[in-house]
Amino acid sequence: MNIIKTDALVIGGGAAGMAAAVEIVERGYKTILIERDNNTGGVLNQCIHNGFGLHVFKTELTGPEYANLFQKQMNEKGVEIHSNVFVLNIDNENKSVITVTSKGMCEYRTKVLIMCTGARERPFGNLRIPGDRPAGIYTAGVAQKFVNLMNILPGNKAFVLGSGDIGLIMARRLTLEGMEVKGVAELMPFPGGLARNIVQCLDDFDIPLHLSTSVVNVKGKKRLESITLCEFDKETREPLKNSIRDVEVDTLILSVGLIPQNELIEELVDIDCVNRGAVVDNYGRTSKEWIFAAGNNVAVYDLVDFVTLEGKNAGQSAAEYISKGNLPEKYREVLRGENVGVITPVRVCTEGAPFTFFIRPKKSMDKARVIICDGLKVVTKIAVKPAEMIDITISSELLKEIRKRGIEKIKIDIEEVK
Amino acid sequence: MKKKKVIVIGAGVIGSSISRELCKYELDVTLIEKNVEAGLGVTKANSAIIHGGYDDEPGTVRSKFCATGNSMYENLCEELGVDYKRIGSYVLGFKEEDGKYLSELFDKSKTNGIPGCEIHSAEKVKEREPNVSEKVIGGFWCPTAAITEPWMIAMAAVENGRKNGLKTFFEEKVIDIRTVETEGYAKVNGVQTDKAFYEADVVINCAGVYADEIVSMAGTEDINLHPRKGEYVLLDKKQGELVNSIIFPVPDKKSKGILVLPTIDGGLLLGPTAEDLAKEDRNEKSTTMEGIKKVIESTFEMIKGIDLSLTVKTFAGLRPETPQKDFVVGLTSLKGFINAAAMRSPGLTSAPAIAKYIAEKVVPDSLGFKPEENKKFDPVRKKEIRPADLEISEWEKLIEEDESYGRIVCLCNKITEREIIDAVRNGATTVEGVKFHTRASFGRCQGGFCLPKIVEIISRETGIGFEDIKMSGTGTQILDGKVRK
Numbered sequence: 001m002n003i004i005k006t007d008a009l010v011i012g013g014g015a016a017g018m019a020a021a022v023e024i025v026e027r028g029y030k031t032i033l034i035e036r037d038n039n040t041g042g043v044l045n046q047c048i049h050n051g052f053g054l055h056v057f058k059t060e061l062t063g064p065e066y067a068n069l070f071q072k073q074m075n076e077k078g079v080e081i082h083s084n085v086f087v088l089n090i091d092n093e094n095k096s097v098i099t100v101t102s103k104g105m106c107e108y109r110t111k112v113l114i115m116c117t118g119a120r121e122r123p124f125g126n127l128r129i130p131g132d133r134p135a136g137i138y139t140a141g142v143a144q145k146f147v148n149l150m151n152i153l154p155g156n157k158a159f160v161l162g163s164g165d166i167g168l169i170m171a172r173r174l175t176l177e178g179m180e181v182k183g184v185a186e187l188m189p190f191p192g193g194l195a196r197n198i199v200q201c202l203d204d205f206d207i208p209l210h211l212s213t214s215v216v217n218v219k220g221k222k223r224l225e226s227i228t229l230c231e232f233d234k235e236t237r238e239p240l241k242n243s244i245r246d247v248e249v250d251t252l253i254l255s256v257g258l259i260p261q262n263e264l265i266e267e268l269v270d271i272d273c274v275n276r277g278a279v280v281d282n283y284g285r286t287s288k289e290w291i292f293a294a295g296n297n298v299a300v301y302d303l304v305d306f307v308t309l310e311g312k313n314a315g316q317s318a319a320e321y322i323s324k325g326n327l328p329e330k331y332r333e334v335l336r337g338e339n340v341g342v343i344t345p346v347r348v349c350t351e352g353a354p355f356t357f358f359i360r361p362k363k364s365m366d367k368a369r370v371i372i373c374d375g376l377k378v379v380t381k382i383a384v385k386p387a388e389m390i391d392i393t394i395s396s397e398l399l400k401e402i403r404k405r406g407i408e409k410i411k412i413d414i415e416e417v418k
Numbered sequence: 419m420k421k422k423k424v425i426v427i428g429a430g431v432i433g434s435s436i437s438r439e440l441c442k443y444e445l446d447v448t449l450i451e452k453n454v455e456a457g458l459g460v461t462k463a464n465s466a467i468i469h470g471g472y473d474d475e476p477g478t479v480r481s482k483f484c485a486t487g488n489s490m491y492e493n494l495c496e497e498l499g500v501d502y503k504r505i506g507s508y509v510l511g512f513k514e515e516d517g518k519y520l521s522e523l524f525d526k527s528k529t530n531g532i533p534g535c536e537i538h539s540a541e542k543v544k545e546r547e548p549n550v551s552e553k554v555i556g557g558f559w560c561p562t563a564a565i566t567e568p569w570m571i572a573m574a575a576v577e578n579g580r581k582n583g584l585k586t587f588f589e590e591k592v593i594d595i596r597t598v599e600t601e602g603y604a605k606v607n608g609v610q611t612d613k614a615f616y617e618a619d620v621v622i623n624c625a626g627v628y629a630d631e632i633v634s635m636a637g638t639e640d641i642n643l644h645p646r647k648g649e650y651v652l653l654d655k656k657q658g659e660l661v662n663s664i665i666f667p668v669p670d671k672k673s674k675g676i677l678v679l680p681t682i683d684g685g686l687l688l689g690p691t692a693e694d695l696a697k698e699d700r701n702e703k704s705t706t707m708e709g710i711k712k713v714i715e716s717t718f719e720m721i722k723g724i725d726l727s728l729t730v731k732t733f734a735g736l737r738p739e740t741p742q743k744d745f746v747v748g749l750t751s752l753k754g755f756i757n758a759a760a761m762r763s764p765g766l767t768s769a770p771a772i773a774k775y776i777a778e779k780v781v782p783d784s785l786g787f788k789p790e791e792n793k794k795f796d797p798v799r800k801k802e803i804r805p806a807d808l809e810i811s812e813w814e815k816l817i818e819e820d821e822s823y824g825r826i827v828c829l830c831n832k833i834t835e836r837e838i839i840d841a842v843r844n845g846a847t848t849v850e851g852v853k854f855h856t857r858a859s860f861g862r863c864q865g866g867f868c869l870p871k872i873v874e875i876i877s878r879e880t881g882i883g884f885e886d887i888k889m890s891g892t893g894t895q896i897l898d899g900k901v902r903k
Contacts, residue, residue, distance in 0.1 A: 100817075102825050104818065105813065120866055125729065126729050128705075132704045151900060151901050153900070221701050222891065
């Protein structure tokens with residue numbers, strides 16, 4: 001077996017991995033990025049719509065354009081990219097990673113490992129929707145790959161279940177490519193995707209959005225023939241029997257959630273049960289000191305820009321760890337208040353540099369306050385909703401104050417302002 | 419002498435096994451199947467259990483074949499290169515009154531001559547199955563029960579059969595059984611499909627839930643069949659270790675009850691329900707809210723720690739049932755027409771024994787003589803290489819031989835491009851065919867990553883255009899056409 005030694009190994013060449021790799025190589029360390037596909041870029045490669053980069057580049061880019069900026073930087077700065085490499089397992093004791101490639105097996109020995117393995121789509125089977133099992137049911141990402149990369153349409157008439165961003169984007173894409181999109185259903189009483197995507201992908205194309213509604217049956221012995229929709233009471237969540245109706249479609253597109261992929265490290269590091277991702281601190285470090293993690297495998301973010309920022313942060317910390325051999329040890333746990341869902345980081349080293357919390361509120365509020373450590377810092381926000389993460393930067397001063405007061409748990413609350 | 423012509427209708431596990439068995443003789447054997455591949459009907463969706471044979475009523479046709487079938491499986495799977503694990507089964511009691519049933523079962527197992535069965539105390543059951551509910555009062559243990567991949571047995575039997583001279587015609591639907599009058603009685607003359615006519619001296623009906631339709635084409639004694647639907651929930655590999663053996667409850671009157679078992683590739687299977695359908699509902703394989711709820715509630719009562727967020731999929735399968743709850747195997751009033759039908763549970767278990775019986779006894783009886791043995795018959799089918807199951811060094815050797823052993827297509831089950839290519843070259847030209855041959859897209863992402871790649875490989879290997887690639891049978895095209903058409 002071939003053995004390759006490196007200072008830093010990044011697994012996954014999507015937005016987080018590319019950003020992390022650039023940060024490390026810039027600091028003079030040998031950096032290898034391994035990617036299981038032919039090219040880096042991850043899911044950005046099939047996201048041919050624009051809207052990426054508003055935070056990071058202050059401009060609107062398509063997915064491939066956004067990826068290309070990082071691919072260029074990686075090339076210029078000398079990140080070694082090993083594509084078509086599949087990781088079999090990670091050996092914590094020897095700090096090595098065993099992989100398989102078309103040239104044989106390869107073991108990477110590294111000082112730090114940065115996990116940027118992203119998320120996968122929740123599949124149809126997981127929803128336990130009753131009915132037939134016909135052809136014509138796809139997750140939005142699979143449909144997107146067929147349409148955008150293979151230039152082939154999944155069907156004629158489609159319905160989209162779930163109003164996550166990729167579902168909304170696909171409703172528009174399928175319409176533009178010549179399919180009839182009959183509607184989008186969302187089980188929750190609020191949309192799962194960004195407001196701008198509701199407007200630009202549905203409203204602009206007269207595609208109806210049915211809230212508090214789900215698909216309760218699928219019919220078709222061969223190809224999908226129809227789906228059954230049912231509305232649910234907003235308060236009691238009980239099905240409203242009178243609302244049951246069939247919609248004739250041959251294609252059902254699912255955008256029902258992303259699941260962080262941590263199969264390689266879930267036995268090795270702590271996993272946060274709300275984020276469903278690796279537990280990391282504000283250095284992007286997992287519970288194993290040589291393993292860092294960033295991106296959708298830590299928590300599912302709504303913007304690629306946030307993923308890039310997290311990747312950069314993990315890359316910087318990993319470089320610091322290579323140079324110093326350690327990072328501050330003592331951390332404080334983050335405590336979620338009632339309205340806080342996904343949040344990163346979930347551990348905080350107060351000795352460190354300023355950092356940003358990304359917080360997903362559990363419910364919509366017209367006006368809300370984010371309260372840190374029972375009022376040590378309060379940020380007022382207009383219109384928070386579960387579809388859009390709130391980013392709150394924690395300054396050095398605030399960290400100093402937390403240390404001074406000896407606060408052991410960092411409590412984050414979101415409160416409605418009446 | 420010219421070889422006698424035998425036509426087998428239906429390439430499920432019964433028809434495939436019989437076809438292969440007949441290849442051991444100097445016969446001209448043809449297998450006709452309406453689906454695109456073998457094993458995709460009743461065989462595809464059942465509990466995948468090789469039953470111990472302890473509970474079949476003595477004297478039934480079932481009891482004649484089940485225990486014998488069980489004893490043949492290990493060797494059969496070895497010959498056919500199909501995975502098989504003898505993990506044993508428990509029938510567990512959870513109420514005081516269940517104790518009586520368990521001891522009756524033990525007595526029945528003695529009558530049926532099943533080796534090694536034991537009654538276990540609640541403590542012993544919990545020791546061997548730590549996730550069983552606290553309420554357990556004891557269990558009946560049968561060490562010979564096993565799990566396998568039923569569709570692979572059918573597919574492998576067909577592949578091995580072909581190697582030994584079996585002719586197969588798939589995607590052909592039988593529309594008539596032709597007969598002739600000779601010497602005052604009717605005799606089978608051939609099979610008419612929607613594509614061609616095939617002459618036959620003997621026709622064997624293994625048409626699963628369609629067997630009664632074939633019987634009426636032949637005009638012999640009716641078999642009173644109806645489909646019985648069973649719904650299942652399949653859970654991710656992370657749940658596969660919740661049980662070590664097949665866990666049955668004390669059964670109700672209708673079926674063996676809703677069970678919990680590990681699948682051969684490490685997942686956890688819950689089910690089935692038992693819902694009797696109308697005769698004509700031969701393709702009614704939809705799951706229902708009530709059925710899935712029942713599966714979940716029943717299995718939760720038996721086993722602790724089932725996590726539904728790890729659901730991979732829900733599905734339903736059909737099995738043919740008769741009022742007698744028994745198989746219909748043997749000669750009919752029409753000379754040359756043989757039934758191997760009504761293969762309810764334990765049909766899968768009985769398949770090798772039935773195949774042997776049909777080939778050694780029934781076909782010779784029908785022909786009026788025993789055909790010569792085929793001396794060239796080779797029973798061995800080379801097992802697929804699964805690189806992910808090998809030592810790293812062995813896998814590396816394979817990659818040296820062929821690079822495509824080093825390209826992973828299915829991420830969840832670590833299936834390589836070469837395995838997909840081999841499956842396609844062995845006749846799997848549909849997405850499900852590839853799935854059932856290789857286990858690609860069987861995992862937790864259900865094809866989320868590999869479906870487009872599998873489509874590309876099938877298209878590349880067969881020349882079938884993307885828009886003509888099917889999920890399984892006729893009319894299940896997965897794609898429609900070019901964008902912006």
